[in-house]
Amino acid sequence: MAGKSYTLPIGPVHPALKEPTMFKLTVEGEIVTAVDVQPGINHRGIEFIGMRRNPLQVLHLAERICGICSIVHQYSFALASEKAAGITEIPERAQYIRTIMAELERVHSHLLWAGVAAHELGFDTLLHWTWQLREWVQDVLEIISGNRVNYAMYIQGGVRRDISPEVIQKLKVMIADYRAGIDQLCKAFTDDRVFRHRTMGVGVLTYKDAVETCAVGPTTRGSGVHKDVRIDQPFGGYADLDLDYCLPEKMGYENNGDTYAKTLVRLQEVVQSLDIIEFCLDNMPPGPIRWESNMTKLLQHMKKAEGEALGLNEAPRGEMIHYVKLNAGDENVSIWKVRASTYNNILAWTKMLPGCQIADVSIIAAAVDPCIGCMDRVTVVDQDTGKEKLFSNEDFYRASIRKTRAYQRKVSP
Amino acid sequence: MKFNKTFDRALWVFHLNTGSCNGCDIEIVAALTPRYDVERFGLKLVGSPRHADVLLMTGPVTRAMAPRVERIYRQTPEPKVVMVIGNCGCSTGVYYESYNILGPIDKFLKNIDPDVKIIYVPGCPPRPEAIIDATAKAWLVLEGLRGDA
């Protein structure tokens, strides 16, 4: 036997993921021995564009960083720019509505993930079923905000639309329907022999690796790490709630960090989100929904604002951070940096993929719930001058060629 | 170009994400699920452009994806139609004036192949009903191109 391993490049266009990303697997026969992820293909330069827009416009741009976790990007940016601008009195009703929107999105995202995971295993019936269930929450989102994706609900200082009593009624009906059907859905995953066989013991991320790679979200909770921004650093409506970490051991499985554990975490979180929404609906305080209703005044305030702040949030995939710096007198956002949760979770791939078979690559990759659209950010800071330069793929490549040529000239006279 | 009778039957679709936020991609997959069920018309997502009749492209074309889009376009056998889903593909949408975006898909494809047939579905993202409507219109366009009816 030659014993030489073979590099299997997957991507950027491939049926495993809906988004372009490139990973190079080094395989020996059927077993993966190493994985090298090459992101950057989905890089659209959003932060660069953001620096040419004012904070109200950036809200809409932030939404379109990712189509699945769109609302949390808006939420984080809103939190960050509010803190930077010094807007601290956000009405309670607005905070509760914000929480409700975020949790609705979590429900829809996890159901989406469940369908995709089933699809990766070839279980298309489950894909269709979970996405059919997902349509209920999409209907509710459409009733509240007018769109199935990209809701545009948030604004600095509150939310833009209120939830009327009829909508609350519809929400309650949806929750009741889900609660009735959630058991069956969970059973479809947990009791299915083929699903268990394909996911138990596959793609194991140990506790140590989860901590070392700084994985976040269900990826790390599946390994037993107690990490959840809503519980660790409560904000908004979460502060009034008494939440518990969603761990696999709560559903009777051990915290060993394999794909099955991650599935259990996500199913638990769906139920937890339903509880949170119900609590918020029952205890919805009355009052205004915006700190400043007049858009022009708000924009003027943001123009005069000076400061920098971080906005942390728990996206369906994990912890998400937006950093915003505003300068007085400058209408545009000065600095905007997004650190999406998938950025950390991608590293977990290098720990989970080696040792697995090629056939398991898609389910393990999907277990981390990658959202490459969130992830592809690139910023380079020039240490000497402190100036920031945004590099694109092309620039790196050209810089690398320049360096090679310089070295070649040095070596061969 | 004239199409032959293969377009009487169901269209097979290859989905290509040229760097989008995934909103349109999720709506495309949602169109296949039981609520909107475009599979009843025989549309099917295939895994290789070699099997495809229609290329379903979403997203603005990022610089890294540009050569790949070109290769995949060329590797799709004739006759073919391109359906551009979403604002990012029709115009660049919110990513206007980004350094890494090479322009809307039609501008990019017309450089490769001047008589490419494109069907635009605007929206951010377009609803699954809009995607189905566009497919129906595409069929009519293709029938018209075929020279009969």
Next chain:
Amino acid sequence: MSFLDTHGAILTIIVPLFAAFLMPLLGKLSQKAPRFLAAGALALSSALAIRLAIQVWDSGTIVYTLGSATGTIFRIQLIVDGMGIFMALIMAIVSLAVAIYSWSNIDRYTGQEKYYALLLLVTVGSYGMVLTGDMFNLFVFFEISSISLCGLVAFRSQRGESFEAAFKYMLYSTISGVMILFAIGIFYGQYGLLHMVGISNAMAVNGSTMLDKIALGLLATVFAMKAGSVPMHMTTPDAYGEAPAGITALFVAASQAGLYALFRTGFTIYSSGMNMTTLGWVLIVLGVLSMFIGVTMALVQSDIKRLMAYHAISQTGYMLLGVGVGMAVMADPVLMAQYGVDAMRGGIFHIINHAMYKGLLFLTAGAIIHRMGTSDLNEMHGLGRNMKWTAIMFILGALAIAGLPPTNGFSSKFIIYESVYQFNPILAVIAMLVSILTLASFVKVFYSAFLGPRPSKPVKEAPASMLLGMGIFSAVIVILSLFPGFIIEKIVDPAVSALVPGVELTPLSSGFFPSTIITGDGFWSVLVFIGAFVSIMIIASLIRSMGNKGFTKRKGMGQPYYFGNRVTASARVSGGNVYWGFLKAMERYYKPVKAEHTGDANDYVAWLLITMAVILAVVVFL
């Protein structure tokens, strides 16, 4: 009788010998002259050999005496019969092709006169072995060829591995030489004779004694080792792999001289005095082991010449199997007529086929290494675009070795399968399985070397002299393929009747169509096959021409879909990984077998001695 008629036999040996002696002197004069002398001398000796062949076929065995005409002591006799001239013919073709091939192959080395001198000496040794009628003479020529081959294996002295391989080969040859001397001592001690026919007659008188059987055991082991049969094959891949490519082709022919010596010992010397069934079975067992272990070890090789060397071992198994079956049923005239003769025909026809296609394959491997700079299959790709002639000749050789119709490999294997099946069906099934695995490994070699993206630095076609050398082999293969019946009748049958005198040979081909072989049970006609092939191709192109004419190929349409990326060399599955699944499934077989091939010279000698002991025990006591 003309001068050449009388002295043709000895001249065939002397011409290259003198040329070899002249070579160093010529080397002092110029760098380039030795190659011409070598080619000229070998052309001359090949011509003499062919002339000798025609003479033998027309008038029967030639006996040429050096020394006193009567008496038995101070003379050496050359006995040229059908089998001997068969082998001499092989040597003629191979040596000439190799000499021409070597013009370019070692062009960049110094010391070329030494190379050519040794090459001529190997030829001398091989001619001597096959033409002589005297045991001690056989030993002398055996030693000449072995020692010269040792030197040639180490020719590429910039590589340490060459010296190691030469050392191991020398070790084997020396031990073998000592054993042959021992056997010769036994003969001389008992019968006071060294003459093959004389010993045979002496044995016929009293039957063979225990000492004779010991001598048989030793000789059988040693000659089987020279031919490269398992389990004494350990040095063969080393030596074949390290020698320059032309020499490897010559090596094949020289090994077959060892096979000739084995058959000579079995059939001519011993058959008069003892029942040959035991030895026949020994040959069959060695043959089956060689076939199977040879080809399975070849599948895992990543060096192209070593892979082909293992195939040489495997093909030797076919010859041992065929002739072994013949030997085993030699005593029974009914069985002999039924399939024994055909088995021997198949085995002996396979000898010349193998020398031709194996030689061709080694020469193509040499061309690939010459142009690519590496012999590792995992590093090569894309040579088919520029080295078209090499690729075509490689395909011809690969089809022949795999035994695919209409090549000559198929003809000889067909006869072997048919006859061996009647002897024992399992052996024939194993033989067919080995053929399939042979095809598999050559598909792997073709895929690695010739298919795939172009290499990063452009390669040109092999040099003209290499192509000419390969062309000689290809031409002979084509002739052998097209007229198998004729070849068997004219060339193989005299050899068979020389080994088994007095046996009845029913003609295999109907005289009218020289391309057909009709055995008792089967029918194979080259012309019918080619005719069918051509007509099917015509029908296919007719169907194709009725297709869509409006298709225009546009730019980029034909590229493989590779996730949108450009296909690079790293995208290929490398040669060693092509059969990953099969090798993984056979892991339990491969572990012990691979572990035995340690590369340690001590282990090699141990295998040789163990086998010698086993064969001695079998021959003496059974």
